[in-house]
Amino acid sequence: GKAGHDHYMHKEIHEQPNALRQAISGRIDELTGNASLDIDLDERYLQAVDEIHIVACGTSYHAGLYAKELLEPLVDLTVRVDLASEYEVYDGFDSRRTLVVAVTQSGETADTLSAIRRAKAPGMTTLAVTNTVGSTITREVDDSLFIKAGPEIGVAATKTFVSQVTALALFTIYLGRLRGTISAGDGADILENIRRLPNAVQSILDAEPNIKRLAKQYVDSDAFFFIGRGLAYPVALESALKLKEISYAHAEGFAAGELKHGPLALVTKNTPVLAFLSESASPDETFNNVKEVESRGAPVIGLSTSDGTESFCKHTIDIPSLGRLEPLVANVALQLFAYHVANEMGRPIDKPRNLAKSVTVE
Numbered sequence: 409g410k411a412g413h414d415h416y417m418h419k420e421i422h423e424q425p426n427a428l429r430q431a432i433s434g435r436i437d438e439l440t441g442n443a444s445l446d447i448d449l450d451e452r453y454l455q456a457v458d459e460i461h462i463v464a465c466g467t468s469y470h471a472g473l474y475a476k477e478l479l480e481p482l483v484d485l486t487v488r489v490d491l492a493s494e495y496e497v498y499d500g501f502d503s504r505r506t507l508v509v510a511v512t513q514s515g516e517t518a519d520t521l522s523a524i525r526r527a528k529a530p531g532m533t534t535l536a537v538t539n540t541v542g543s544t545i546t547r548e549v550d551d552s553l554f555i556k557a558g559p560e561i562g563v564a565a566t567k568t569f570v571s572q573v574t575a576l577a578l579f580t581i582y583l584g585r586l587r588g589t590i591s592a593g594d595g596a597d598i599l600e601n602i603r604r605l606p607n608a609v610q611s612i613l614d615a616e617p618n619i620k621r622l623a624k625q626y627v628d629s630d631a632f633f634f635i636g637r638g639l640a641y642p643v644a645l646e647s648a649l650k651l652k653e654i655s656y657a658h659a660e661g662f663a664a665g666e667l668k669h670g671p672l673a674l675v676t677k678n679t680p681v682l683a684f685l686s687e688s689a690s691p692d693e694t695f696n697n698v699k700e701v702e703s704r705g706a707p708v709i710g711l712s713t714s715d716g717t718e719s720f721c722k723h724t725i726d727i728p729s730l731g732r733l734e735p736l737v738a739n740v741a742l743q744l745f746a747y748h749v750a751n752e753m754g755r756p757i758d759k760p761r762n763l764a765k766s767v768t769v770e
């Protein structure tokens with residue numbers, strides 16, 4: 409049942425600290441600065457891989473975009489992230505040195521399954537990052553990495569996003585240590601942030617009354633825009649998807665630097681802009697974009713690790729310092745924002761119109 413919550417989505421948002429503890433449990437080896445993952449793929453193959461293709465849909469695609477931002481600077485690889493329905497295999501890369509990673513909560517998404525089938529045709533090795541033991545995808549791929557988030561019932565993916573990114577962060581460390589691009593010390597530093605993640609998420613959940621107040625204040629807006637850079641860009645896309653699917657409001661996520669290339673024309677005093685200003689997401693550059701929208705009268709809600717820049721925003725939501733995982737923590741604040749906007753509108757949050765939890769048609 410819903411254990412006292414009005415909706416499964418609300419329950420699942422609040423389950424995140426525990427879901428994360430499960431995802432991490434037994435997978436951190438502090439001594440060697442490594443992640444211990446039960447992956448059976450051949451280590452010599454993983455050392456020789458020079459390209460990763462990530463395929464996924466919806467929220468899982470956003471987790472894939474986040475993973476690319478972790479993998480590329482830390483592991484010596486090219487990472488391509490494709491919407492599963494758009495994934496096509498052309499010549500021009502070495503299929504024996506390419507790993508295809510499917511990210512899917514359910515393991516049953518038809519678009520993702522068919523992308524994996526396309527990858528297997530020329531002989532590429534495949535890995536699923538999934539929540540569902542025994543799902544169709546686990547039977548089709550070479551190996552699976554389970555995110556251990558526990559069952560998710562709300563149509564909106566919440567706890568599985570944070571768990572997917574965490575599993576992919578652990579995978580990044582594992583690959584980097586295996587290939588010698590991440591030192592034991594750097595591995596230990598990232599692992600330390602992963603270990604702190606459950607409590608960091610809890611601190612956001614504790615700020616729910618503040619986030620709920622903002623949601624009520626802006627519920628009648630014409631549209632909602634989310635802006636971020638780097639690691640925060642996929643989180644801006646994810647936040648917009650969450651809000652639009654459960655509230656039916658117009659919501660869009662943009663790379664902060666792209667505003668001036670078109671979307672700025674949509675900005676008015678009735679379009680709140682939620683801006684990711686945390687330390688790991690180039691806050692100074694994004695701050696210039698905040699000024700652009702403020703001068704058009706838009707109210708700005710800044711998500712920040714409080715270094716001072718946020719004092720220029722109309723409202724702020726504090727994010728704990730957590731290196732590369734800060735935007736992931738900030739995402740939880742915007743899950744709560746989306747939830748409270750939709751709840752204020754009286755929407756059927758766990759079963760939005762036209763949508764299904766797992767999409768088994770292409």
Ligand code: M6R
Nearest residue numbers: 466467468512513514517564565
């Ligand atoms: O089960 P999957 O992760 O493969 O599902 C992919 C998408 O259908 C899913 O994330 C969808 O976008 C959610 N409703 C988003 O909240």
